[in-house]
């Protein structure tokens with residue numbers, strides 16, 4: 001059987017593709033290359049250029065491959081962008097996910113893993129780690145667009161022979177320990193990537209968005225999870241669904257929060273470089289603190305993270321960023337077998 005990975009040319013999806021191939025699965029990728037890169041897709045995966053909302057490309061993929069499961073990463077993932085352009089987020093994350101779910105059910109595919117987000121929680125009344133049972137208070141169109149997709153999945157699974165696992169990712173960072181994949185997003189807004197780029201001189205400064213949050217040092221607190229642990233959870237979710245598992249919604253984080261200032265310190269330590277920091281106002285749509293209670297994922301999926309260290313996450317992100325700097329300093333040549341061939 002074959003797994004369809006939507007968004008497999010993106011940051012997290014490209015790691016998932018490698019992980020599935022490592023496990024001996026056949027993999028098909030569907031990606032519109034809006035924010036992803038063709039060269040990021042492992043050459044052993046079959047690549048389709050297209051949109052998850054396009055029924056004709058989906059029909060072709062389902063006709064040409066024996067797909068038994070869909071892992072759906074394709075989407076837009078930048079909180080402030082969603083505040084500025086909400087309808088684009090409801091289109092790409094909600095309407096097109098609806099089209100994909102419908103096409104999946106129509107052809108009788110029963111297993112679906114969905115990229116949801118900690119942004120569905122918003123700011124909670126307590127600073128304790130958040131469980132899946134918490135009241136959901138998404139603060140941005142991004143969070144709402146993903147919550148609506150969770151709701152569609154819940155209703156679709158109740159009505160059809162179809163099951164899903166929605167994984168609520170906390171803040172994903174880091175890169176493949178074997179150096180095959182990493183975050184290559186252009187104009188990235190994610191803190192660890194932005195800080196690594198600044199340490200390498202690709203940016204002039206890092207903005208700290210908000211110093212007056214009700215947290216220990218006044219800056220935003222997040223639960224940073226290594227991308228390799230996250231894709232492991234997806235592998236376990238697939239196994240669970242193939243074993244007949246009922247629908248599940250699970251947190252993917254470590255249960256430990258770090259402030260923006262703590263992250264910047266980690267980047268200084270790892271890189272051995274200092275850089276300019278600019279204290280800026282809060283960013284619209286941001287919650288003060290979001291930390292996972294990951295107990296349910298451990299219980300249901302036997303998920304045991306093996307990369308849970310901020311230092312380790314930052315080191316792998318920095319190594320990938322350094323690799324990108326070296327890669328970009330060469331002339332980029334033609335693509336061959338889906339991988340970028342670098343001249344020189």
Ligand SMILES: NC(=O)c1ccc[n+]([C@@H]2O[C@H](COP(=O)([O-])OP(=O)(O)OC[C@H]3O[C@@H](n4cnc5c(N)ncnc54)[C@H](O)[C@@H]3O)[C@@H](O)[C@H]2O)c1
Nearest residue numbers: 007009010011012032033034035036051052074075169172
């Ligand atoms: N990065 C994080 O910290 C984080 C946290 C929580 C949830 N997520 C979710 O995980 C998923 C992957 O995020 P990422 O960080 O890898 O982002 P990314 O932008 O690197 O990857 C998204 C991929 O999907 C593709 N894509 C977007 N819209 C598409 C469409 N309509 N049809 C086909 N392809 C499309 C893009 O070209 C890209 O390759 C997203 O759904 C995101 O919301 C990410």
Ligand SMILES: O=c1ccn([C@@H]2O[C@H](COP(=O)(O)OP(=O)(O)O[C@H]3O[C@H](CO)[C@H](O)[C@H](O)[C@H]3O)[C@@H](O)[C@H]2O)c(=O)[nH]1
Nearest residue numbers: 077079117118119170171189190191194207208209220260
């Ligand atoms: O240049 C920056 C970038 C970020 N931050 C701060 O760092 C923290 C993390 O911000 P990120 O932009 O790295 O991540 P978000 O928490 O906004 O959101 C990320 O994680 C969420 C889940 O918590 C979503 O799923 C989303 O896809 C993903 O962008 C926040 O307090 C933010 O204000 C800065 O101070 N400066």
